[in-house]
Amino acid sequence: MPLSDALLDRLTQAGLQCFADRQGQLPDGSLLIYPQPHALFSDPTHGHALLEGYRAVLERVSGNRLIADWRLLGLEPEGLSGWLNGAHPCPPARVTPPTPGDPLQALLLCAVLNKMPELLDCYLDLELQAELAQTPADSSYAQRLLAGQEADQLVAAWWSLQQRARERQEQMEQLNQVQEELEHYFLLSCRQAELIEQLEQQQRRALRLLARSSQRPSSLIQAPPGGPGDQACA
Numbered sequence: 146m147p148l149s150d151a152l153l154d155r156l157t158q159a160g161l162q163c164f165a166d167r168q169g170q171l172p173d174g175s176l177l178i179y180p181q182p183h184a185l186f187s188d189p190t191h192g193h194a195l196l197e198g199y200r201a202v203l204e205r206v207s208g209n210r211l212i213a214d215w216r217l218l219g220l221e222p223e224g225l226s227g228w229l230n231g232a233h234p235c236p237p238a239r240v241t242p243p244t245p246g247d248p249l250q251a252l253l254l255c256a257v258l259n260k261m262p263e264l265l266d267c268y269l270d271l272e273l274q275a276e277l278a279q280t281p282a283d284s285s286y287a288q289r290l291l292a293g294q295e296a297d298q299l300v301a302a303w304w305s306l307q308q309r310a311r312e313r314q315e316q317m318e319q320l321n322q323v324q325e326e327l328e329h330y331f332l333l334s335c336r337q338a339e340l341i342e343q344l345e346q347q348q349r350r351a352l353r354l355l356a357r358s359s360q361r362p363s364s365l366i367q368a369p370p371g372g373p374g375d376q377a378c379a
Contacts, residue, residue, distance in 0.1 A: 146180055146198040147188050152214055158222035159229070175209045176229060177202050178217065179271050181286065182264055183245045183254050192261050199267035203274075211275040213283070215243055220278065238278035244289045251290045258287065 148156075156162075164171060179202050185195060202211070210229065217225065219238030228235040245251045258265045265287060272282040 146178075146184065146190075146195065146202075148178065148214060149187070152178075152217055155217060155220075155222060155225070159225040160222075161226075161229070171205055171209060173208045174229070175205075177205060177209050177211045178214050179211070179268075179275075180214045181243070181283070182258065182268055183250065185254070185257070186245065186250050192257050192264055196261065196264050196267060199264070199271060203267065203270060206274050211271065212278065213272070213275060215240060216276070216278045216280060219280075235276050235278050238280055240280070242280075242283045242286070242289075244286075248294055252294050255287075255290050255294070258290075 161176065164175060179199065182195065184190070185192065212235075216238040219240030220228075220236060224233075224236040227233050245254060268286065269282075269284060272284065
């Protein structure tokens with residue numbers, strides 16, 4: 146189950162590092178982190194892989210700390226580090242549980258959970274065993290998904306998606322046109338370069354001919370003997 150860059154940065158500031166051996170024995174006191182089911186939309190992970198991740202975390206809860214990723218983002222690095230070191234209880238996470246902002250995503254996720262109810266069950270089991278950081282357990286996750294599926298919102302989201310698709314199509318057409326124009330000018334410039342090369346070759350040949358003609362010896366032209374001035378008078 147991948148973690149966001151913002152969360153990784155928060156964990157690094159708190160002095161934590163990821164455990165490299167995912168199949169090995171975790172050190173006691175490790176921090177186990179799990180996302181909400183709509184993490185499916187932030188990473189190319191299918192539902193079965195997320196379910197396996199939930200189950201693997203549940204198997205390792207004993208002797209370790211457990212918390213949701215969105216609650217960690219509501220904790221300051223100093224408070225997180227002090228809690229993990231046993232200096233004080235977990236401070237309150239001043240956040241609310243997020244839900245998919247896109248109604249179409251909420252609708253799709255409801256369909257996934259209907260096909261895989263164990264995915265939601267495992268998430269709720271994690272919520273019951275996790276550190277809540279003085280926030281309520283996210284037991285109303287499914288209800289919040291349904292609340293974001295009003296007909297008007299779904300239709301508006303669908304039209305917005307269609308508009309973005311049309312805009313991307315227009316952009317692709319414009320890019321293709323620009324590419325064709327660039328290819329045309331490229332071929333034209335190549336042809337011009339060939340013509341320039343041919344002219345330069347002709348100029349070099351003409352210069353060589355001029356140079357050869359200038360190096361030939363000059364000949365004196367003499368009048369033939371017995372011209373009109375040399376005739377005798379009768």
